[in-house]
Amino acid sequence: MSVYLLRRLIQAAGVVLAMSIIVFVGVFAIGDPVEILISPDADQFERERAIIALGLDLPLWQQYLIFLGKAVQGDLGRSFVFNEPALQLILQRMPATLELAFAATFGAILIGLPLGLYAGLKPNSVGSKAIMAGSILGFSLPTFWVGLMLIMVFAVQLGWLPSTGRGETVEILGTRWSFLTWNGLTHLAMPALNLALFKISLVIRLTRAGVRETMLMDYVKFARAKGLSPFRVTFVHVFKNILIPVVTVTGLEFGSTIAFSVVTESIFAWPGMGKLIIDSINVLDRPVIVAYLMIVVLMFITINLVVDLMYSVLDPRVRLDSK
Amino acid sequence: MADSLNPATAAAPTLEVRNLQTHFFTRGGVVRAVDDVSFTIGRGKVLGLVGESGSGKTVTGFSIMGLVDAPGRIVGGSILFQGNDLAKLSEEEMRHLRGNRIAMIFQDPMMTLNPVLRIDTQMIETVLAHEKVSEDEARARSRDALGMVGIPSPDERLKSYPHQFSGGMRQRVAIAIALLHRPDLIVADEPTTALDVTIQGQILAEVQKLCATTGTAMLWITHDLSVVAGLADDIAVMYAGRVVEHGDVGEVLDAPLHPYTHGLIGSVPSRNKRGEPLRQIPGMTPSLLNLPEGCSFRARCPRAQADCVVMPELKPWLPGRLARCHHPHLEEVVAA
Numbered sequence: 001m002s003v004y005l006l007r008r009l010i011q012a013a014g015v016v017l018a019m020s021i022i023v024f025v026g027v028f029a030i031g032d033p034v035e036i037l038i039s040p041d042a043d044q045f046e047r048e049r050a051i052i053a054l055g056l057d058l059p060l061w062q063q064y065l066i067f068l069g070k071a072v073q074g075d076l077g078r079s080f081v082f083n084e085p086a087l088q089l090i091l092q093r094m095p096a097t098l099e100l101a102f103a104a105t106f107g108a109i110l111i112g113l114p115l116g117l118y119a120g121l122k123p124n125s126v127g128s129k130a131i132m133a134g135s136i137l138g139f140s141l142p143t144f145w146v147g148l149m150l151i152m153v154f155a156v157q158l159g160w161l162p163s164t165g166r167g168e169t170v171e172i173l174g175t176r177w178s179f180l181t182w183n184g185l186t187h188l189a190m191p192a193l194n195l196a197l198f199k200i201s202l203v204i205r206l207t208r209a210g211v212r213e214t215m216l217m218d219y220v221k222f223a224r225a226k227g228l229s230p231f232r233v234t235f236v237h238v239f240k241n242i243l244i245p246v247v248t249v250t251g252l253e254f255g256s257t258i259a260f261s262v263v264t265e266s267i268f269a270w271p272g273m274g275k276l277i278i279d280s281i282n283v284l285d286r287p288v289i290v291a292y293l294m295i296v297v298l299m300f301i302t303i304n305l306v307v308d309l310m311y312s313v314l315d316p317r318v319r320l321d322s323k
Numbered sequence: 324m325a326d327s328l329n330p331a332t333a334a335a336p337t338l339e340v341r342n343l344q345t346h347f348f349t350r351g352g353v354v355r356a357v358d359d360v361s362f363t364i365g366r367g368k369v370l371g372l373v374g375e376s377g378s379g380k381t382v383t384g385f386s387i388m389g390l391v392d393a394p395g396r397i398v399g400g401s402i403l404f405q406g407n408d409l410a411k412l413s414e415e416e417m418r419h420l421r422g423n424r425i426a427m428i429f430q431d432p433m434m435t436l437n438p439v440l441r442i443d444t445q446m447i448e449t450v451l452a453h454e455k456v457s458e459d460e461a462r463a464r465s466r467d468a469l470g471m472v473g474i475p476s477p478d479e480r481l482k483s484y485p486h487q488f489s490g491g492m493r494q495r496v497a498i499a500i501a502l503l504h505r506p507d508l509i510v511a512d513e514p515t516t517a518l519d520v521t522i523q524g525q526i527l528a529e530v531q532k533l534c535a536t537t538g539t540a541m542l543w544i545t546h547d548l549s550v551v552a553g554l555a556d557d558i559a560v561m562y563a564g565r566v567v568e569h570g571d572v573g574e575v576l577d578a579p580l581h582p583y584t585h586g587l588i589g590s591v592p593s594r595n596k597r598g599e600p601l602r603q604i605p606g607m608t609p610s611l612l613n614l615p616e617g618c619s620f621r622a623r624c625p626r627a628q629a630d631c632v633v634m635p636e637l638k639p640w641l642p643g644r645l646a647r648c649h650h651p652h653l654e655e656v657v658a659a
Contacts, residue, residue: 217434218429218431218434218435219434219435219436219437219438221390221429222427222429222435222436222497223437224390224421225388225390225421225422225426225427225429226421226422226426226448226449226452226500227418227419227420227421227422227423227449227452227453228422228448228449228452229418229452232448232452236440236448237437237440240437240439240440241437241438241439244439314439315438315439316438316439316441316484316486317438317484317486
């Protein structure tokens with residue numbers, strides 16, 4: 001187990017290094033931030049001074065090595081715009097995004113699993129067909145459009161839910177959370193649903209496919225032949241088997257939820273990382289973009305590791321030995 | 324549940340299947356997988372149910388267990404278990420018998436145990452499904468059952484997962500699960516087909532011992548005549564969803580009445596036929612979707628005559644010997 005973890009960590013370090021090079025070169029290729037950051041009426045001398053101050057006069061490889069040297073010490077550079085450490089900027093906004101992503105993922109599981117289970121157990125019922133048709137909508141409607149429609153209906157027409165911001169927050173462990181107040185929850189509901197819609201459909205389809213496949217297995221028939229109640233057959237014998245693909249996919253999806261909550265955060269003015277990255281790209285705030293992407297890479301690697309570990313809990317055949 | 328069983332019929336044979344019909348209603352038409360199957364198994368007896376793939380053996384087994392899934396359905400006949408008709412029981416009543424009074428062992432031991440649940444979970448739940456005992460007692464019973472089927476250090480093995488067992492060991496676990504409630508009847512669907520010969524021999528010997536000591540009756544479904552010869556008391560031969568021959572295993576194998584049984588025994592390769600080409604029954608098993616009229620073996624039968632277009636009845640030709648044929652091999656029986 002520890003050998004397995006160590007190997008995974010070394011692999012992860014390799015991935016982070018490779019990603020840092022790609023990100024750094026990629027962001028360099030996007031454009032020259034000097035044109036945006038320095039006012040057009042600055043004279044040549046001021047320009048030179050600013051470029052040197054930002055470290056943009058050095059060749060790319062030297063810039064990269066300096067970045068790498070500082071990154072190892074936990075310094076991902078200072079924002080050109082806010083003149084604050086990029087890492088701090090992102091971490092300030094991270095709880096808001098995490099809160100949104102967690103709410104969306106849990107919502108997807110809480111809604112998707114029961115619906116998928118029903119659709120799998122009674123594939124020919126009208127309810128199942130409605131669920132499956134609905135899941136196609138969830139897959140194919142674009143997030144931004146659904147978000148706008150939600151605002152139109154629930155905020156503008158009905159006036160039930162607020163359309164922007166996080167609402168009242170409670171501070172716990174130095175960060176602010178919306179889900180602990182009723183007002184905050186009403187603010188969280190729509191963006192979370194918007195972000196969850198695609199995932200709900202995904203979980204429904206995965207669960208249904210899993211149930212349909214597992215129900216045909218000999219071990220399910222054997223469980224029935226043992227005289228177990230239908231409840232136990234479904235919720236112990238079938239359920240534990242379908243959890244394996246569901247956990248894998250929702251786990252991996254969790255990473256992309258955080259990374260790509262950009263659209264939802266923009267529509268609902270949710271003050272998270274996604275909104276920060278969009279603003280930073282607009283002004284070519286390189287250190288923030290690079291830091292954001294590095295954090296996302298780290299997050300994906302961590303999530304993958306967690307999913308693999310959960311796998312070994314769910315499926316005893318997966319052994320994490322270094323064989 | 325056990326109270327509702329009629330005690331007056333305790334003397335009845337453990338299982339009496341009468342004219343059982345199980346049909347599958349598919350888009351392509353009605354598949355008569357089991358069509359008029361009858362046999363009896365006495366207490367502590369083993370009946371070998373023999374036939375080729377698709378002859379309806381397994382569906383017969385599932386019909387007895389009440390595990391025929393849609394689009395299949397029992398459409399006729401009766402399954403008398405200690406005198407009570409299983410086909411008339413509700414699903415809930417049937418569930419209380421299943422795994423309790425009637426147990427089943429499946430063909431492929433690699434597939435019958437749930438891969439994500441430990442052996443103890445899968446055994447204890449079986450005990451608790453039918454009896455209100457403490458978990459500790461259920462565990463002790465499970466351990467004893469594992470020991471009984473010859474699994475070494477059962478205490479440790481209880482904590483294992485199925486993938487940590489070999490195929491033979493898994494089948495022993497499945498047999499141990501079947502034995503947990505000391506059932507009156509075990510339906511064994513080709514339980515040794517997927518195992519190698521030495522393991523098969525060990526398991527057969529143990530099953531035989533258990534039946535003799537506990538008085539459990541057994542329906543042993545197989546296509547392996549040598550297994551039936553060594554294990555069963557009686558034999559029923561199935562062809563195209565019907566029993567074509569039923570009788571004492573020694574008598575039937577020595578001098579079969581039905582031409583199909585005759586062909587089946589003739590097809591077994593053996594040492595004294597070395598050098599000769601292997602014999603086989605000409606033709607193919609007919610499709611169950613559109614069986615020809617009359618005897619379904621007619622097209623492949625060397626003894627078929629004009630009157631075979633009328634379906635023969637399963638009737639006694641000799642004491643204790645039933646055959647569904649107009650022209651059985653009587654002369655050979657007399658000669659023997």
